[in-house]
Amino acid sequence: MTLPILFFAAGLGTRMGALTRDRPKPLINVAGKALIDHALDIADDADVGRKVVNLHYHGDMIRQHLADRNFAFSDEGGMLLETGGGLRKALPLLQGNPVLTINTDAVWQGPNPIQQILSAWHPDMEALLLVVxxxxxxxxxxxxxxxxxxxxxxxxxxxxxxxxLQIMRTDVLDEITETAFSMNLAWDKIAARSGLFGVRYDGTWCDVGQPESIPLAEEMLHV
Structure with missing residues (x-):
C-alpha cells in the first residue's frame, strides 16, 4: 500500500529558544543533518507516495532546503493552522485518502517506523497512531x-x-468547523466511535523539542 504523506514543518519552534531565532525548527542540525532530513530519510526508505510539506515560520528557508527534491508545499504563511487545520489545507495537494502524517522534530533508532505503521494498517481503521x-x-x-x-x-x-506518525482517513476533517485546530479534535471524534487505533513502535524514539534533547538524540543515534 502506497499512501501520500504530509510532513509537518510549519510550527514556530518556540521551545527551541535562540536556536529558532533565525531558522525554522525542521532545519536545526542533529547528528550532522537537518531534523527534517531525518524524517525524509525514513520516508525515502518506505513505500510512500506523494510528499507534501506544510510551511509557515521561515517557510522560504525550507523551500530552498528542499529545492532539488520532488515536493509539493502547502503554504500557511497567512495563518498558522495547527496540525488538524494544516492537514485539511494540504488535502488537495496530497490527493489521497487515507494519508500519512509525520512530525519533523523527532529522530528514530530501530526499524523503519513508516514501514511498521503501514504493515499494521487495516481498512476497518479510521486512524492508526504509532506510539512508544x-x-x-x-x-x-x-x-x-x-x-x-x-x-x-x-x-x-x-x-x-x-x-x-499516523495514518488517518481524512473524512473526519469535514466534521470540524474551526479553521485552525489541533489533530486532537479529530482524534477525539474518531475515538468516540471506536475508530482510533494504535501500534507500538519496536525501536527507540527521541522528541527533539528543546535544546537539551539534541545531545540526547545524538547519543541515541550513536553519533
Whole structure:
C-alpha cells in the first residue's frame, strides 16, 4: 500500500529558544543533518507516495532546503493552522485518502517506523497512531498520551506516547468547523466511535523539542 504523506514543518519552534531565532525548527542540525532530513530519510526508505510539506515560520528557508527534491508545499504563511487545520489545507495537494502524517522534530533508532505503521494498517481503521512506551523514549517531558487496549484501540490516559506518525482517513476533517485546530479534535471524534487505533513502535524514539534533547538524540543515534 502506497499512501501520500504530509510532513509537518510549519510550527514556530518556540521551545527551541535562540536556536529558532533565525531558522525554522525542521532545519536545526542533529547528528550532522537537518531534523527534517531525518524524517525524509525514513520516508525515502518506505513505500510512500506523494510528499507534501506544510510551511509557515521561515517557510522560504525550507523551500530552498528542499529545492532539488520532488515536493509539493502547502503554504500557511497567512495563518498558522495547527496540525488538524494544516492537514485539511494540504488535502488537495496530497490527493489521497487515507494519508500519512509525520512530525519533523523527532529522530528514530530501530526499524523503519513508516514501514511498521503501514504493515499494521487495516481498512476497518479510521486512524492508526504509532506510539512508544516510556522506557523506549528519550527527551520527552510528558506523562504519555494514550492507553493502548488489548483490542488495539487507543483511549486517553497517561501511558503510551504518540510519536508524531499516523495514518488517518481524512473524512473526519469535514466534521470540524474551526479553521485552525489541533489533530486532537479529530482524534477525539474518531475515538468516540471506536475508530482510533494504535501500534507500538519496536525501536527507540527521541522528541527533539528543546535544546537539551539534541545531545540526547545524538547519543541515541550513536553519533
Amino acid at each position: 512506551e516510556k522506557q523506549n523514549v528519550v527527551g520527552h517531558l510528558g506523562n504519555g498520551d494514550f492507553e493502548l487496549g488489548t483490542d488495539g484501540r487507543l483511549h486517553r490516559a497517561p501511558g503510551s506516547i504518540y510519536t508524531g
